[in-house]
Amino acid sequence: MTLGLFFLVLKIHSKRRKLRLQLTAPSNKTIQKEIGITGSKSETNRSLLLQALFPNVNIENLSNSDDGEVMQKGLKISNGTVDIHHAGTAMRFLTAYFASQASKEVVLTGSSRMQERPIKVLVEALQALGADIQYEKEEGYPPLKISGKKLEKCQVSLPANISSQYISALLLIAPSLENGLELDLIGKITSVPYIKMTLALLEQIGVDTSFEGNKIKVESKASVADTTLVVESDWSSASYFYSIAALSEVGSEIKLSSYKESSLQGDSVLAKIYTHFGVETTFSNNQITLSKIAEAKTDFFECDLANAPDIAQTIAVTCLGLGIDCHLTGLHTLPIKETDRLAALQTELGKFGAKVDIDAESLTLHAAETLNTGVAIDTYNDHRMAMAFGPLALKKDLMVNDAGVVSKSYPDFWNDLKALGFGIAEM
Numbered sequence: 001m002t003l004g005l006f007f008l009v010l011k012i013h014s015k016r017r018k019l020r021l022q023l024t025a026p027s028n029k030t031i032q033k034e035i036g037i038t039g040s041k042s043e044t045n046r047s048l049l050l051q052a053l054f055p056n057v058n059i060e061n062l063s064n065s066d067d068g069e070v071m072q073k074g075l076k077i078s079n080g081t082v083d084i085h086h087a088g089t090a091m092r093f094l095t096a097y098f099a100s101q102a103s104k105e106v107v108l109t110g111s112s113r114m115q116e117r118p119i120k121v122l123v124e125a126l127q128a129l130g131a132d133i134q135y136e137k138e139e140g141y142p143p144l145k146i147s148g149k150k151l152e153k154c155q156v157s158l159p160a161n162i163s164s165q166y167i168s169a170l171l172l173i174a175p176s177l178e179n180g181l182e183l184d185l186i187g188k189i190t191s192v193p194y195i196k197m198t199l200a201l202l203e204q205i206g207v208d209t210s211f212e213g214n215k216i217k218v219e220s221k222a223s224v225a226d227t228t229l230v231v232e233s234d235w236s237s238a239s240y241f242y243s244i245a246a247l248s249e250v251g252s253e254i255k256l257s258s259y260k261e262s263s264l265q266g267d268s269v270l271a272k273i274y275t276h277f278g279v280e281t282t283f284s285n286n287q288i289t290l291s292k293i294a295e296a297k298t299d300f301f302e303c304d305l306a307n308a309p310d311i312a313q314t315i316a317v318t319c320l321g322l323g324i325d326c327h328l329t330g331l332h333t334l335p336i337k338e339t340d341r342l343a344a345l346q347t348e349l350g351k352f353g354a355k356v357d358i359d360a361e362s363l364t365l366h367a368a369e370t371l372n373t374g375v376a377i378d379t380y381n382d383h384r385m386a387m388a389f390g391p392l393a394l395k396k397d398l399m400v401n402d403a404g405v406v407s408k409s410y411p412d413f414w415n416d417l418k419a420l421g422f423g424i425a426e427m
Helices: 003-013 041-053 066-075 088-099 120-128 164-176 192-204 235-247 266-277 309-322 341-351 383-394 403-408 413-419
Strands: 021-024 032-036 057-060 079-083 105-109 132-135 144-147 155-159 181-186 209-212 215-218 227-230 253-257 279-284 287-292 300-304 325-329 355-358 363-366 375-377 398-400 423-426
Touching: 021 383, 032 413, 041 057, 041 066, 041 088, 041 164, 041 192, 041 227, 066 088, 066 403, 088 105, 088 120, 088 132, 088 144, 088 164, 120 132, 120 155, 120 164, 155 164, 164 181, 164 192, 164 215, 192 209, 192 215, 192 227, 192 266, 235 253, 235 266, 235 279, 235 287, 235 309, 235 383, 235 413, 266 279, 266 300, 266 309, 300 309, 309 325, 309 341, 309 363, 309 383, 341 355, 341 363, 341 375, 341 383, 375 383, 383 398, 383 403, 383 413, 403 413, 413 423
Parallel strands: 032 253, 057 227, 079 105, 155 181, 300 325, 375 398
Antiparallel strands: 021 398, 021 423, 105 144, 132 144, 181 215, 209 215, 253 287, 279 287, 325 363, 355 363
8 A cells, every 4th residue: 555545544534524535537547457345334234233133143244334333333332322423224223223122221313414314113113012212302303212121012014115224123123022023014115125135134044034015024033053144245335336337438347346146235236227338247256347348328317226226326427427318216215315315416416517307206317418627526424425426537527525424334435446546636
């Protein structure tokens, strides 16, 4: 590691001063590089909760993200305040965990934005199972005062078109409940792959589950055999390299590890989606190779991302860079993420001259013929806003404000872009 790159690592990992970066394109836009990406944040946090319930579960390839670190720290606390900062997954999962743990009493809180993100559906489901949870401030929102207790009821229902993390939070604690859990989902189910990921991890540690129609059952399990969960690398993080491949010259090739063709992660749909942008994916020895084999095959792209909403920002920016109009649907969970991602995308894409229409669950991009220059991207305390726009430097120099926000899920992001040849300078 060069001295300059070492100092960049230190600056990005600091807790957390504002960092403004200037991004410029690699001198050679035909990119040839291999990058290693740490474990999936989604799989990591699920695995950590299962390990807390069943200590003989071992985990390999943990995410090095802020969210993973917050989850680990939170699970070690029995009494007092647990501050998860911006980590939405940790908020949902820890709410269910603490509610089901007798003798634990905590106040679960987070950042000002976290205290604006709704959690009432999950709280009411847990209360229906017998949980003791009270709101410290505004009803329906964190902070939460949780007095853990043994939950004996085993049947509950909740809307299916809400964040899948509410559903996964209940499923993860289910095997530790005396009578297991029967969960009825009302309406059309959102983000099915994330629910299936949770169930697959339960089955890997020996828990019996079933998912038929809108009913999910998880059996009670007093103990499990010694088990090692190997966390696959994060497909959401891979999305930014798909974008780089799409925006680079034909002949570019980026290798990423460690990935499985039979992935549990919904964002693995990237391999199919990016064929529309001339990117071919090859799997070999737990590695994927992203090859830019052709120019984009379309001037209009349409996709329902209800099962993979976290890649919406990446796809929208890719389309902007390629001059492709797009219509993305299934985005009804984006307004309650780290920021209102639909509104943020409308503003930031518009800075480049694009016209963007949004409603409660969709985004329509009318790409600009020529991208505006001198744009500074605001990131809204949202790691994905920073990373989604980074690849656009292949087409136009840009600045990213509060670039250190990437530490939430991918602390090494800017260093990995630098390794690909991007110019990255602190302003």
